[in-house]
Amino acid sequence: MGNTKQYLSTMKKLRPLLAIMFLLIGNAASYAQIRIEIAKMPALLAPEQGLYFASNINSWDPGDPDYKFQKTADGKYFIELPDSLNSFQYKITQGTWAAVEGDEDGKSRPNRTFSVENDPKHLAIEIARWEQGIAYKFQITEIPANTPHDATLYITGSFNNWNPRDERYKLTRLKDGTYRVKVQTELSKIEYKFTRGTWSSVEGRDNGKGLSNRVISTDKAGAEAIQVNVKTWEDLPRSANSLSFYEVLLLCSSIIGVLAVLIIRNIDNYDKEANRWLITLILMTSGFTAARVLTANKDFVEIFPKMLLAPDFILFTYAPVFLFYVQKLLFNAVTPPANWRWHFVLFVLQTIAYVPLFLMDNTELVLGLINQTIPVRTLFAVIGGLAVLVNIAYWLNIRGVINQYKKQSHSSYSYDENLNYLNTVMTIKAACLILGLATSIIFIYGWMYGVDVYSAAERCINWIWFLFSSTSYVLGYFAIYKSKIIKLSTSPLSANHSQSGDSPVHSPDKRNDDAMDEVVMQQFKEKLESYMERSKPYTNPQLSINDLAGKLKIQPHVLSRVINECYEKNFFYFINEYRIDEFKRKLEDPEYKKYKLLSIAYEVGFNSKSAFNRSFKKLTKYSPSEYFASRKMDHCELSQETTP
Incomplete structure (x- = not known):
């Protein structure tokens, strides 16, 4: 009992000393951690939200609850971090990237940095202002495999006067391999691209060629990061600067067009005047198609940037020449007509409109074409839309000329002239016009709703060029294998002939x-x-x-x-009625039982399956196969009736 009293008495005497020891131990533990205090800051935008620590140590999460600042009794904010951290970058947020600390002007400030070697473990920082404006957050989730491992990525755009190496907009690489950056701006819509610090190392399309500006508006701003994939870098294409399969097809069509010209020039007794126009058409197709392929090559464009405009001049030149050719071929019309200059007025106006583009600095021109600046976009929209309408008018005119020829020829000939290659070319042109209309609609939609439609429009334009170039394949085929079709077997009709059939x-x-x-x-x-x-x-x-x-x-x-x-018929149907009657007689003749229907049709004077089918249907109301089937059925019924 005495010992206990003595122990308690001793502890009472040591109590002040123990308190001092525990206080010293607590302070030592506190200073063993990294402590960041907010010494001064403007009013919070949302006081109930609190403050958060966003850093590369927590994947730059702006609202990570594990890194939320604590608040002391006197209203001071602080956060304590493990002393095992040697260095890190950080910023102070109010829970989202839309509310993050900025510089004195309310603009984006560089990341804060901490280093054990240079900074004390107890920091007192001041927040000048919160960032003002709209916050756009971007996250690159995928970059090309051939990106250098030490590459630094930047975002550039209308918000920083297109500076490709602006340190304020350097992307931060996260632990998961993605890159993140935030753009604070007062612009309601921004255009932007990603670079590796220079314009030569800007991002490109899948094929390594120039990518138009990315566009984004305020509806995409907010807490969620905008996911972006970088396909290629212009200076680091995925493969050697080789031709794509599409470009190879276009280039082959140009070569085939030249070969077709050589073949047509050697056709015996061909209509020289009409085929001069045909040769002009083929050479135009081959030349403009080759220009299209060349201007898709980056190295060529760097040397001859103005050639980017060359393919456009097909828009108002091809259709008039095609019209002159058809008029000369079918009606032996005087070509070019006396008013031929009027057919090329739009071509002259287009050339005048393109003069400012030709006078531009090469770099300015290329960037304007790739980025589709408003003046360039407006010019191309007007030219393209007008070209579609004009070419539709020419297509209808040429179709009318061909139909007129068919109608008039039925008054003088008992057979259909083989115009397969003309009809094939007209079908191809119709497909091009449909795609041209689709392209115009896509552009109008993009303009009305502010949607980036460049990729969709480019696909339509590529298809137009592919179809357009295929006319060389068509004419090459007919010139090589069907050379008789290139020249009409009949004399051209008079251009002044009445249109009455x-x-x-x-x-x-x-x-x-x-x-x-x-x-x-x-x-x-x-x-x-x-x-x-x-x-x-x-x-x-x-x-x-x-x-x-x-x-x-x-x-x-x-x-x-x-x-x-x-007979109230034209010559064509008058003769073909006799042929059909003869066909019917031969169909009943046992000698022709083993003949095919088409063989009998050729025997009685038809020169093509289409003419036979059309005439038979018009004069009998049945197709040849239907008529043949009905005759077989009649014979079967007759056989059954006569069988005892």
Whole structure:
């Protein structure tokens, strides 16, 4: 009991000393940690949110609850960090990147840094202001595999006057391998790109070529980072500067076009005047297509940047030349026509509009074309939209010329002229025009809603060039394998000929046809029918009204009138009706049982499957196969009825 009293008495005497010891131990533990206190700061934007520590040690999370500042009784904010940290970068936030400390002007400030070697473990910092403006946060989640491991990435754009190496906008690499940066600006919409510090090392498209400016507006600003993938760097393409498969196809079409020209020039008895226009068309196609391929090559563009504008001049030149060719080929029209200059007014206006572009500095021009600045975008939108409308008008005009030729030729010829290559080219041009309209709609949509439509529009334009270049393949094929199609087997019709399908193509005599009375008309009709039954001239696939009139020893225009008035048909269907009747007779002939329907059609005078099918359907209301099937059924029923 005495010892206990003595112990308690001793502890009472040591109590002040123990308190001092515990205080010293507590202070030592406190100073063993890194402590950051906010000595001065402006009012919080959201007081209930508190302050947070965002750093590379917590993946720059602006609202990490494990790194939230504590608040003392007198209203001071502080945070304590492990003393094992040797160095780190950090900023103070209010829980989001939209509310982060800035410089004295309210603009973005560089990251704060701490180093054990240079800084005390107890820091008192001051926050000048909170950043003002709209906060855009970007996170690059993927970069090209060939990016140098020590590369420093920057964001540049309309917010920093396109400085490609602005240290304020250097991206921070996070532990997960992604890169993050925040842009604080008063701009409601910004255009931007990522670089490695120079314009030569700016990001590019998948193919390594120039990428148009990225665009973003205020609706994307906020707490969530905008995810971005960098596909390539312009100075570090994924592969050697080789041609893509698409470019190889375009280049081959140019070469085939030149070969087609050489072949066409050696076709015997070809229409030289018409084919001069055809050769001009092919050379234009090959030349502009080659220019398109060359301007896709970065090295070529660096030497000849103005060549980027060259392919555009096809817009108002190809269609007029194609029209002149068709008019010359089908109607032997005088080409170019007397008013030919009017056909190229738009080409001249386009050239004048492009003069300012040709006068630009090379670098300014390339950047303007890649980034589609407002003046350049407006010019191209007007030129492109007008080109689509004009080319549609020319397409309809040329289609009308071809249809007019077909209609008039039926008054003089018993067969369809093979215009397959013209129809094929017209189909290709129609597809190009549809894609041109789609491109215009895409641009209008992008302009109205502020959407980046560059990639979609570029795909449409690439398809237009691919289809356009395919005309060289088409003409090359016909020139090599179907050379007879390149030249018409008939003489061109008169350009001044009436458009009525019931009028003869050949110029009539000056005598008065109305003087021919019904008796004379009937005599000519009987003479015609007698000769058709006796001589069967319709079996000649190339029969024309001139040929038949010569055999009957009457004027072609008289024969045409007899056919038109007595049979209410043109020459084409008059002859083909005889051919179809002969086809039906042969179909019943046992000698032709093993023949195919098309073989019989050729036997009776048809020169093509399309002409046979069309004429048969028009005159019998059945297709040849339907008619043949019905005849077989009739024979079966008849056989059953006669079977005892």
